[in-house]
Amino acid sequence: MPTLPDDDEWLFPERRAIGDRIRITRLRQDRTQESVFLAARLSRSSYQAIEAGSVDVRVGTLMKIARVLGVHVTDLLRG
Template structure:
């Protein structure tokens, strides 16, 4: 089975922006990555990769992160 081609640069840039928004919201809420991971029921390394733009979160994961941080979903992806 052929491997998927990497996303274009503009998609990677937007993914990094979303990760930066998640990190900024988490810090404003005075939450650790560990605490957010536990509340969102995902592992901490995933939170790290998402915040760094290395991992593309699913919609379900974004919803869980927004709830764990206590912000509207739109704040993370707008």
Template sequence: MPIDPLPDWVPTRRRAIGDRVRAARTAAGLTQEQVAGRCGLDRKTVNRLEQGHTSPLLDHLLLVADAIDVPLADLVRA
């Protein structure tokens, strides 16, 4: 059963992951729309991931990492 409410560090880490996704995407010279198209997601999903608004699915992180051509570990490192 999930903890409710979540500890403060959880959304903080989620935003940090989103920041790393955004940085990797821009370093690759890709727009959110291009990444979304490469991995079969919509742009809003990529945006929500980058903003850290919602908990991303592991599958979405895997798809985005592949679309940007970076290891998943680079996106989720502590």
């Protein structure tokens, strides 16, 4: 089984990519951040941090965002 690096540096680009996919999906639907975070029952700051890729996001939260955007959660996870 492959081993992971000792540091978490590899997480940063992955989180950023997920945030980018959320933002791109939202913009393609011509939606505002506010419409998404309100519908998903998230705070503005939490949602902005998720789109920015600056926080680790829980699976349940990703599922809420995916549902609001009308996509499957895997669409937000895979590149």
